[in-house]
Amino acid sequence: MHKTKPMFELKTLEDYSDNALLDELRRVADELNGKHLTIENFNQLARVHSTTLRYRFGSWKNALNLAGISEVIAPRFNPLTRETVILSLRDYAKEYPGTSVTQDEIARKLGVHRGTLTRRFGKWEDLLNEVGLSPVPLGRRYMDEECYENIIVLWTHYGR
Numbered sequence: 001m002h003k004t005k006p007m008f009e010l011k012t013l014e015d016y017s018d019n020a021l022l023d024e025l026r027r028v029a030d031e032l033n034g035k036h037l038t039i040e041n042f043n044q045l046a047r048v049h050s051t052t053l054r055y056r057f058g059s060w061k062n063a064l065n066l067a068g069i070s071e072v073i074a075p076r077f078n079p080l081t082r083e084t085v086i087l088s089l090r091d092y093a094k095e096y097p098g099t100s101v102t103q104d105e106i107a108r109k110l111g112v113h114r115g116t117l118t119r120r121f122g123k124w125e126d127l128l129n130e131v132g133l134s135p136v137p138l139g140r141r142y143m144d145e146e147c148y149e150n151i152i153v154l155w156t157h158y159g160r
Contacts, residue, residue, distance in 0.1 A: 013047050018066075021056060024048055025067040029074065037064075037074040080112060082121055089131045100136040101128070 028045045029037045039050045053063040064074045088109055092101045103124050107114040125135045
């Protein structure tokens with residue numbers, strides 16, 4: 001028996017249950033054949049709008065996770081929040097007690113440029129103070145006596 005394609009295809013879903021919405025999300029991901037699944041792609045190909053998924057599941061990211069769609073197919077945007085930075089600082093302090101944490105180390109750990117941290121959250125020292133950490137000393141401070149002794153050593157060395 002030969003199956004004919006229907007002349008009319010529904011442009012909306014018949015069922016709007018959680019399972020039906022997640023199945024539609026999976027269907028669109030499969031239809032893209034390995035291309036990235038974005039909200040724009042979904043809205044063009046789906047029989048339901050992405051806002052329906054966001055309202056039902058709390059966010060686009062939650063819907064993707066519930067549907068079991070990998071980050072390779074649908075990359076997630078992970079916003080950098082102050083809480084994320086603070087948590088990263090606390091984790092570093094627990095992992096390396098007694099050592100100074102640098103902005104470069106935390107930026108590398110979070111996968112961002114070091115300038116992003118100060119541009120988004122203000123002074124680095126303020127973030128450290130919020131966690132109770134001391135800033136990295138920029139250099140050792142010498143007392144006047146030590147400086148004078150160093151000058152004498154240099155003058156003696158060079159014969160002056």
